[in-house]
Amino acid sequence: MDGAALRLTAETPQEEILRFGRTIIQQEASALTAIAERLDDRFCHALELVMQCPGDVIVTGMGKAGLIGQKIAATFASTGTPSHFLHPAEAIHGDLGRVDQNDVILVFSQSGETEEVVRLLPSLKSLGARIVAVTANESNTLARAAEVILPLGPIVEAGANRLAPSTSTAAMLAIGDALALTCSWQRGFRPEDFARYHPGGSLGRKLALVDEVMRPLHECRIARCDQTVRDVFVGACRPGRRTGAIMLVCSEGKLEGLFTDSDLARIFETGRTELLDHEISSVMTKSPKTVTSGVRVQAALEAIAKLKISELPVINAAGQPIGMMDITDLVELSPSNAGEEATAEKPESPWTVPFPNQNGGPA
Incomplete structure (x- = not known):
């Protein structure tokens, strides 16, 4: 030149x-x-x-x-x-x-x-x-x-x-x-190892497990699905910031459905207030999307964005809820705001089943 x-x-x-x-x-x-x-x-x-x-x-x-x-x-x-x-x-x-x-x-x-x-x-x-x-x-x-x-x-x-x-x-x-x-x-350095050395910032949080950043069960609203809507809202109060959804379980404690504040507003907007005294199972979202314990936050975040939902229950291997991923806790990590991107391969579907091996090491 x-x-x-x-x-x-x-x-x-x-x-x-x-x-x-x-x-x-x-x-x-x-x-x-x-x-x-x-x-x-x-x-x-x-x-x-x-x-x-x-x-x-x-x-x-x-x-x-x-x-x-x-x-x-x-x-x-x-x-x-x-x-x-x-x-x-x-x-x-x-x-x-x-x-x-x-x-x-x-x-x-x-x-x-x-x-x-x-x-x-x-x-x-x-x-x-x-x-x-x-x-x-x-x-x-x-x-x-x-x-x-x-x-x-x-x-x-x-x-x-x-x-x-x-x-x-x-x-x-x-x-x-x-x-x-x-x-x-x-x-054989894995994404989980990388997260251990990068706990700060959005990258570290994305690589963390959902168990580490979810709202634990004692901070979530949970009720039985055979209760009435009215009884659920009276009995499912929690101090402090609340999630926008109530997780509904059967007698064995397995997650059966989800009922959100928007669902309650819809009852009033349609004038069907008699539903307040029906079993909440009749108006709840049955078999809601969930994420399994042990999945990384990045996968949960992608699922929330793809489905355009605000809450994502976290369940254990037995199908019992153990916490909730709430969009208000993750807004800083949303794709439009994230300043750092994880370099691990994108995982497969997070719904209700653990992910396959993602250690990122030699094949």
């Missing part, structure tokens, strides 16, 4: 700006494709070191490579591999105390000659830690100190001047992600 020809000014046409931006992305994408094709058994060796590591995966790098390293350390940690970032400059001023012979050190450096990184290498080797290098080639100082080298190969930075770390950092990010996520896959 001719940098002079693509230099941008305030008068640059929008089409030229878009072409320049697309070129940057295409350059980085091309580099990633080349790296994927060059990946060889050294990647498997690096993976083996990480999988068998009795300590932590410690990630280090300086400058932009260090920022990538921080992200990769976080990815390892959140997907089942204990990991943290070690700043090379801080390491030589005491933070080397975090490292021991049980650790694997993943070092990011495009040149392999970054001063702070090179100064760190003898200390890492003396501590007995095993070093995996993500660097340009096999002939630099970092590569010579490493047990395993994951070479980036020839890299041309993107942009008009080709100076700012861009293609190289994209390549480091891709290799780091490949290593962390392949490791997670090999460990």
